[in-house]
Amino acid sequence: MTFTLSQLEEARRALDAPLFADLAGDAQVSFEFFPPKTEKMEQTLWEAIQALVPLGPRFVSVTYGAGGSTRERTHATVARIQKETPIPAAAHLTCVEASKADIREIAEAYWEAGVRHIVALRGDPPVMGSTFAPHPQGFAGAADLVAGLREIAPFEISVAAYPETHPEAQSGQADLDNLKRKLDAGANRAISQFFFSPDCFFRFRDRAAAAGIDAEIVPGILPVSNVAQTRKFAAMCGAAIPPWMDRLFEGLDDMPAARQLVAATISAELCRKLYAGGVRNFHFYTLNRAELSYAICHLLGLRPKSNIEEKAA
Numbered sequence: 001m002t003f004t005l006s007q008l009e010e011a012r013r014a015l016d017a018p019l020f021a022d023l024a025g026d027a028q029v030s031f032e033f034f035p036p037k038t039e040k041m042e043q044t045l046w047e048a049i050q051a052l053v054p055l056g057p058r059f060v061s062v063t064y065g066a067g068g069s070t071r072e073r074t075h076a077t078v079a080r081i082q083k084e085t086p087i088p089a090a091a092h093l094t095c096v097e098a099s100k101a102d103i104r105e106i107a108e109a110y111w112e113a114g115v116r117h118i119v120a121l122r123g124d125p126p127v128m129g130s131t132f133a134p135h136p137q138g139f140a141g142a143a144d145l146v147a148g149l150r151e152i153a154p155f156e157i158s159v160a161a162y163p164e165t166h167p168e169a170q171s172g173q174a175d176l177d178n179l180k181r182k183l184d185a186g187a188n189r190a191i192s193q194f195f196f197s198p199d200c201f202f203r204f205r206d207r208a209a210a211a212g213i214d215a216e217i218v219p220g221i222l223p224v225s226n227v228a229q230t231r232k233f234a235a236m237c238g239a240a241i242p243p244w245m246d247r248l249f250e251g252l253d254d255m256p257a258a259r260q261l262v263a264a265t266i267s268a269e270l271c272r273k274l275y276a277g278g279v280r281n282f283h284f285y286t287l288n289r290a291e292l293s294y295a296i297c298h299l300l301g302l303r304p305k306s307n308i309e310e311k312a313a
Contacts, residue, residue: 019272025301027275029055030090030191030218030283031293034063035073044288045077051290053085054304055297058281060085061119061158064092071106079113090158091115094123095145099137103145107152117156120145120187124236132168143181150186159183161190161217163204167238176211183215190215191283193237194222196245196266198273219274222285223267223292224249225260260292268296275300 031052036042049060062077064070074091081089091110093103107118122142125132139145142159149155159182162175169175179190195201201219208217224230227249234241245266252259271282282300284293 019269020299020301023275023299023301025303026280027297027300027302028058028281029293029297029300029302030058030281031060032063032220032283032285033060033077033288035065035070035077036288037073041288048286048288048290049081049085051294052286053087055294055302056305057087059088059090059117061090061092061117064094064121064123075106075109075113078110078115082114088117089115090117090119090156092119092121093145093149094121095134095139095141096123096125096132097135097138099135100139100148101137102135103139103148104152107149107155111153111155117158118149119158119160119191120149120182121160141178143178143185146182146185146187157187158189158191158218159187161192161204161208162238163192163195163200164238164240167236172207173211176207176213179208180211180213183213188215190217192217192220193239194220194233194285195239196242196270197240198270198277200240201274201279202277216281218281218283219279220283220285221267221271221293221296223296224263225287225289225292227253227259229287264292264295267292268299271296271300 033045033048036045052060060081062074062081064074078089078091081087093106095103098106110118120142122132122145134140139148146157146159149157159179161179162169165172165175166178169178183190192201192204205217222230222233224245227246231241233239248262248266249259252262271279274282284296286293
């Protein structure tokens with residue numbers, strides 16, 4: 001019997017060791033949440049946090065609405081995580097519509113609440129589609145914000161990175177130069193915007209190294225729980241959704257369980273390929289749901305840590 005090249009390739013894949021067999025469990029993870037708007041959303045958030053805390057994440061972060069619109073809710077959520085769980089909480093902080101005095105007040109309040117980690121971002125304008133304009137007495141961008149935070153307290157600081165280039169950047173190189181300014185200003189690491197191709201991240205990592213960036217760059221992983229919402233997010237941040245991925249979700253709009261299985265498969269395979277390329281730290285955009293992120297972490301070899309569970313009880 002004669003086999004075609006495609007048949008031989010499929011046979012090789014079938015005979016390969018299972019993708020997730022006996023992983024060492026040496027990956028480290030962090031999770032991102034957004035502040036809840038309602039009592040029901042708060043309950044969903046805390047169910048997600050309680051499910052993910054036993055995995056022993058390095059930290060969990062809480063987002064900050066455009067123009068500081070969720071300032072109080074973000075602070076309350078971060079403070080509660082810091083107080084009621086054994087996991088360090090990180091607060092997002094942006095430059096939008098905030099003076100330097102405002103930033104100092106917010107940052108000092110976080111420090112007093114025991115929060116030692118800030119995710120420093122320029123931030124999106126409050127009106128979608130408008131151009132970012134610095135506050136007259138504020139910071140011009142994320143690099144200046146990082147430098148300002150360094151003068152307030154010895155925070156751990158994370159910043160954003162864009163493997164597919166920030167939509168407002170003049171070029172990929174200009175975007176890399178901006179990332180380097182943020183790290184040179186005192187940021188500890190960069191967390192990437194989500195992407196769906198491992199090669200996209202690896203190319204970006206190589207370009208960053210060539211540009212003299214040696215800080216940790218953590219890939220941001222978005223498990224696709226809502227396809228329409230993901231398309232909206234991708235359009236806003238310049239991330240590409242591969243046509244094959246779009247096709248995989250066709251016909252699943254009214255089948256949430258099947259959609260979750262497909263979403264977990266896609267994201268888990270992405271993480272496994274990143275792991276094969278040397279990545280050991282992952283940041284999950286949870287959208288305040290635990291199931292998909294937990295499943296992917298489990299496939300990566302992570303298991304609940306009994307001492308974490310006991311502290312959280």
